[in-house]
């Protein structure tokens with residue numbers, strides 16, 4: 162039997178229906194706002210502002226490197242001794258690989274290195290020296306299980322997590338060699354300008370960039386890392 166609502170009941174039914182509709186609209190809006198945007202689905206590009214986000218996302222990091230034609234292979238995990246070690250380490254494969262030895266590091270550090278070499282070192286060499294860099298000398302590997310400056314009263318270095326690298330100098334296409342140990346203080350003016358530019362440019366990609374200007378422990382190399390301290394000196 163059809164029930165006819167009295168006037169106040171139909172008013173209430175309308176109100177309930179409107180409230181339900183409003184609730185549905187709000188839910189739809191919330192759902193729409195939390196759906197991944199199209200831009201979120203495309204991989205992050207290889208750029209300075211994405212480097213820190215690569216520290217915990219090796220897949221995004223490798224995709225970004227690949228999008229810039231840097232091929233990577235995954236390295237076996239290293240665990241210990243103590244808190245030392247790393248996982249999801251990568252090695253960038255040739256070509257476009259001017260480093261003096263193969264570098265296995267945290268992927269974010271590798272991304273920083275490739276950007277630094279391509280966008281800072283190559284340009285500074287042309288600008289100040291009129292030549293190309295053919296080799297970047299590695300003075301200290303990314304992974305070294307040791308405290309800062311090798312002192313037992315210091316906390317572990319970022320090297321203990323494959324999250325740092327030491328650069329000793331540069332070989333040039335014209336046969337020249339620029340070492341930090343010699344040229345930082347005693348190089349020709351254009352060599353000094355080149356070294357200051359590659360140090361300053363590194364600060365766009367790394368958290369800590371330490372040169373001979375920082376302390377005596379760095380008189381022979383540039384140290385780059387992606388640790389918690391932001392220093393550019």
Ligand SMILES: [Zn+2]
Nearest residue numbers: 325326327384
């Ligand atoms: Zn170092």
